[in-house]
Amino acid sequence: MLNPTDFDYHLPKNQIANQPLNNRDQSRLLFVDRSSQKLSDHHFFEIENYLGKNDVLVLNQTKVFPARIFGQKSTGGHFEILLAHQISQDTLEALSRPRLKSGLLLNFSSLLSAQIIDSNPDTGLITLKFNQFGTEFYQSLNQLGHTPIPPYIKNSQSEKILRQNYQTIYAKNTGSSAAPTAGLHFTKELLKKLSDRGVQIEYVTLHVGLGTFQPLRLENLKSKTLHTESYFIDPDTINRLNNAKKSGKKITAVGTTTTRCLESFAINPTATSTQLFIYPPYKFKFVDSLITNFHLPQSSLLMLVYAFCSHPNTPQKFSIFSDSLIGQAYLYAVQNDYRFFSFGDAMWII
Known part of the structure; x- marks a missing residue:
């Protein structure tokens, strides 16, 4: 093999x-x-x-899309999420740092939040069900999110320039x-x-x-x-x-x-x-x-x-x-x- x-x-x-x-x-x-x-x-x-x-x-x-977002757990503590595969209109697969447990409510802003409905402690993968979807969801991401450049890239450009490049x-x-x-x-x-x-x-x-x-x-x-x-x-x-x-x-x-x-x-x-x-x-x-x-x-x-x-x-x-x-x-x-x-x-x- x-x-x-x-x-x-x-x-x-x-x-x-x-x-x-x-x-x-x-x-x-x-x-x-x-x-x-x-x-x-x-x-x-x-x-x-x-x-x-x-x-x-x-x-x-x-x-x-600006798939890297930061937020706070309902129990306190900050985290980073990298959104990826869309499972349904309001449900996405993501990577979390640090690794998060199923059932947690995650707050990204006063308007955007998500529930962890599944998690894999071995890979760090989680499944998130958001309170928004469609145009409203992507508008929130455009305001809150960051361009998901790979971690090996050390880039000092502004978010505006990075989104173009x-x-x-x-x-x-x-x-x-x-x-x-x-x-x-x-x-x-x-x-x-x-x-x-x-x-x-x-x-x-x-x-x-x-x-x-x-x-x-x-x-x-x-x-x-x-x-x-x-x-x-x-x-x-x-x-x-x-x-x-x-x-x-x-x-x-x-x-x-x-x-x-x-x-x-x-x-x-x-x-x-x-x-x-x-x-x-x-x-x-x-x-x-x-x-x-x-x-x-x-x-x-x-x-x-x-x-x-x-x-x-x-x-x-x-x-x-x-x-x-x-x-x-x-x-x-x-x-x-x-x-x-x-x-x-x-x-x-x-």
């Missing part, structure tokens, strides 16, 4: 990007060619030179507790240039949940599942994507979240949520190339990227990470001062 430690690498802390570049599309882009096994340096805006009428670019238009320019459907970070590199101008070149641009929605913040566990490998994330693909988009795939167009997924959405759809076209865990060996059914940021060691996202670069998608058999194509790409990126993680640079696996 695979182990998370099989997907490890060393990263100097100074290569973790704590804030984005002023110009989103000026970030660096490492080309990873699965056929030739070659790596090459580029900048993100250069993708317009490599995409054309036979390409489909698929982006995740989920929108991050930690959001794709095409974000539309509210529901994510983390940004689909590969999409942060796109500008309106770049998308227009791609469209003018005849690139077919499509949008899906997958709401990014707690898996971004939680470490990968051996239990995930045993059950072969991950955290639940909800997704939606418009019926017209489905038809266009299916027609493009049948006609031989190349499907480029922007990010692991888009990839998870498309691959989940390919497995079960009627589903609206997924626990799909992509790790080697996995045969990709819909995605032909992948634009993605650099991921944390021992993470499910790194395992997905490894799977994309190995058998049965390429001739390369599973090997230790440092000997693999993706391991060599990460080593090259470290040695050549690429910026890592959410606000960092990207790679394009072709």
Whole structure:
């Protein structure tokens, strides 16, 4: 059985990007060619030179909401909550710090409160039933909440600026507790240039949940599942994507979240949520190339990227990470001062 430690690498802390570049599309882009096994340096805006009428670019238009909120227990004492998967209109799954017990009433303001109706002391996960939902609930969060940047990012920007920077320019459907970070590199101008070149641009929605913040566990490998994330693909988009795939167009997924959405759809076209865990060996059914940021060691996202670069998608058999194509790409990126993680640079696996 695979182990998370099989997907490890060393990263100097100074290569973790704590804030984005002023110009989103000026970030660096490492080309990873699965056929030739070659790596090459580029900048993100250069993708317009490599995409054309036979390409489909698929982006995740989920929108991050201010999911980190602070409050006080009815018994006293302060806490922090990270909201994630929405179970029903007034019920959400969340992470708490410190860990909280079931039955507690949590007060966030004079208007917003929630009851803990379930808790898992091992993981820190809780289920909250709020006294608000819909527009009223999100208005409260916009006033009280904070942008849920990952804990490894040390960012001193104001909340106003952070809400802009930690959001794709095409974000539309509210529901994510983390940004689909590969999409942060796109500008309106770049998308227009791609469209003018005849690139077919499509949008899906997958709401990014707690898996971004939680470490990968051996239990995930045993059950072969991950955290639940909800997704939606418009019926017209489905038809266009299916027609493009049948006609031989190349499907480029922007990010692991888009990839998870498309691959989940390919497995079960009627589903609206997924626990799909992509790790080697996995045969990709819909995605032909992948634009993605650099991921944390021992993470499910790194395992997905490894799977994309190995058998049965390429001739390369599973090997230790440092000997693999993706391991060599990460080593090259470290040695050549690429910026890592959410606000960092990207790679394009072709």
